[in-house]
Amino acid sequence: MSYEARSLAPVTDAPTNESYDVVIIGGAIIGSAVAWFLAEHYQFDGSILVVERDMTFTNCSTAHTNSCMRQQFSNPLNVKISQYAAEFVREFKALVGPDDPEVHDVAVEHFGYMYLAADQPFAETLRVNQALQAELGAGTRIYTPDEIKAEYPYYNVDDLICGSHNKVDEGYFDSGSMFDAWRRKARQAGVEYTRGEVVTMERSGDRISSVTLASGRVVACGAVVNAAGPRASTVAAMAGFDLPVEPRKRFTFMVDVAEPLEGSRLPLTIDPSGVHVRPEGTSYMTGCSPNPDPAVDPDDFTMDDDIFEEKIWPALAHRIPAFERLKVATRWAGHYAHNRLDHNVVVGPHPEVDNFVFANGFSGHGLQQSPAIGRGVAERIVFGQYRTLDLSPLGYQRILDAEAFVETAVI
Ligand SMILES: Cc1cc2nc3c(=O)[nH]c(=O)nc-3n(C[C@H](O)[C@H](O)[C@H](O)COP(=O)(O)OP(=O)(O)OC[C@H]3O[C@@H](n4cnc5c(N)ncnc54)[C@H](O)[C@@H]3O)c2cc1C
CATH class of the missing domain: 3.50.50.60 (FAD/NAD(P)-binding domain)
Known part of the structure; x- marks a missing residue:
């Protein structure tokens, strides 16, 4: 047909x-x-x-x-599930609509995830996970603080032991x-x-x-x-x-910074504080899990702006001092379907x-x-x-x- x-x-x-x-x-x-x-x-x-x-x-x-994919999981099945996502997204047009002008390639930005460790137990977890991911064909590498600083000079690495980073098939996808x-x-x-x-x-x-x-x-x-x-x-x-499985609220903040970061594009950074941040065009998208983190009504979308002032901003400014000067452009609440x-x-x-x-x-x-x-x-x-x-x-x-x-x- x-x-x-x-x-x-x-x-x-x-x-x-x-x-x-x-x-x-x-x-x-x-x-x-x-x-x-x-x-x-x-x-x-x-x-x-x-x-x-x-x-x-x-x-x-x-x-x-936040629409990102990663291969930095600890369970081989989760790594393989995400590897299939990377393959599927790469071949999207051919698989879904090769002759359909309304089906387009899915855009991907491979800025990778950067998990940062500031204590020995988590550094060891990252090393163990990296070995498993590499065995399964993922491009994950362990970076020393000096290696991190050389490529991404805007990070404060003083308190870091290592980072785990993969630039292959990790990052944002549309x-x-x-x-x-x-x-x-x-x-x-x-x-x-x-x-x-x-x-x-x-x-x-x-x-x-x-x-x-x-x-x-x-x-x-x-x-x-x-x-x-x-x-x-x-x-x-x-x-x-x-x-x-229950709804748990997650807050996302889009921020603009006063000065652009010099160096390679910011990876999706998972800071030891639990705060994560990634680039989105010329802005940045950030968030973290609330603590406490109760089940909520699925129609509850009320924002918690205090979490930005009290937890996210201080953590961002500590890790990336240029983030001391930023402003929130927009923000929203969404739900994880959390399996207890x-x-x-x-x-x-x-x-x-x-x-x-x-x-x-x-x-x-x-x-x-x-x-x-x-x-x-x-x-x-x-x-x-x-x-x-x-x-x-x-x-x-x-x-x-x-x-x-x-x-x-x-x-
Ligand atoms: C802040 C945030 C960041 C995220 N970041 C990422 C990320 O970077 N990468 C990633 O992979 N995932 C991410 N996720 C997770 C991802 O968005 C979700 O796991 C995914 O969207 C879940 O899709 P779903 O179809 O299961 O659920 P939903 O998108 O919630 O869809 C469920 C649908 O079911 C309908 N429905 C419910 N009950 C009924 C009913 N009784 N009758 C009829 N219809 C019903 C609802 O109306 C809804 O449309 C993130 C989630 C959040 C909140």
Whole structure:
């Protein structure tokens, strides 16, 4: 079929059919990744419905992201998940829309992450992680303070022991374009997006048989995918499952500095204080986790400006003295879908209710994990097993067993 002949499936106000092979709850980056990978799968010709409560996507995590990818994880599976993101983004146009003039290459800026260690235990963690990442083909290197200073003279390195830095396939990528293209191409492949909120679901024995929308409309389903972001535990509870995923607020500040930094472009710096900062055009984007860090309502977007004055700015000015003179241009609050057990994604079918599929709890790395998760969920639905990357260590069974998936490089 030629590109011109494939029109977009409309976004509907109510589902067109009574029944779908797959119903995806949530249509942001994860829901749309699953929709696209499934719709384009060579062995899938079923029907797909994406139910989305806010088709403007204004308040979802995807709209509040910093949009970076890294290979500096401590768990080999997380490294491989992000390596697939780098590969997917590199080949994006060829994979998603080679003949489609509206699908463009995804822009990437490889400024890399720079993890800084000011104490021996963390320096040792960075060294151990670097060895693992290098073994898996990542470009991570350990830098001495002198090496850091030579390349990035604006840093204060006086209190540092080392840095861990990778300039290959690490940095910002344009996840917004990826999201738009996935949504459009999924609709072009026949996926129906409908406005609505799933409020309950019917479970018969070991199957979810239908979901019910706030409108009262009941939709039968062959499988259901939970891609509800910070609201994932509410959706899981509809099926009777306890999912330890909750919304946690994260604040982002865009700042302008009085004088440009001289030297190589600032890497995405993870300061020992926990403050992170990266370049964004001629400005800088910064933030850190609040302390305390309670669960919040998913509709709570109130800002905490004190965190900038009390924690972020002093840490920035200590690490990069030129940041003593800056002004905040804009700021926003967004939510991590925080997995209380281990900060990592829960993906795959429920062990007993096989047609309920989780894709939840991404914390601060869901954008870069979306290609591998979309592909994995599609494989699990089509083949009943993973065929490329085995994601089963990230399955729901570990929640039941209370056995954490260990990842020390959490931001
Ligand atoms: C400040 C910040 C910085 C980040 N930085 C990065 C980064 O640098 N790199 C990275 O990889 N990741 C980053 N992330 C994480 C990333 O943004 C998220 O992991 C990702 O966007 C999660 O996508 P999602 O589709 O699971 O959730 P969301 O984007 O929240 O989407 C969930 C969707 O489900 C819908 N929904 C919920 N319940 C229902 C229902 N019952 N019925 C119908 N629809 C429903 C919602 O309306 C929403 O649109 C960051 C996040 C934040 C907040």
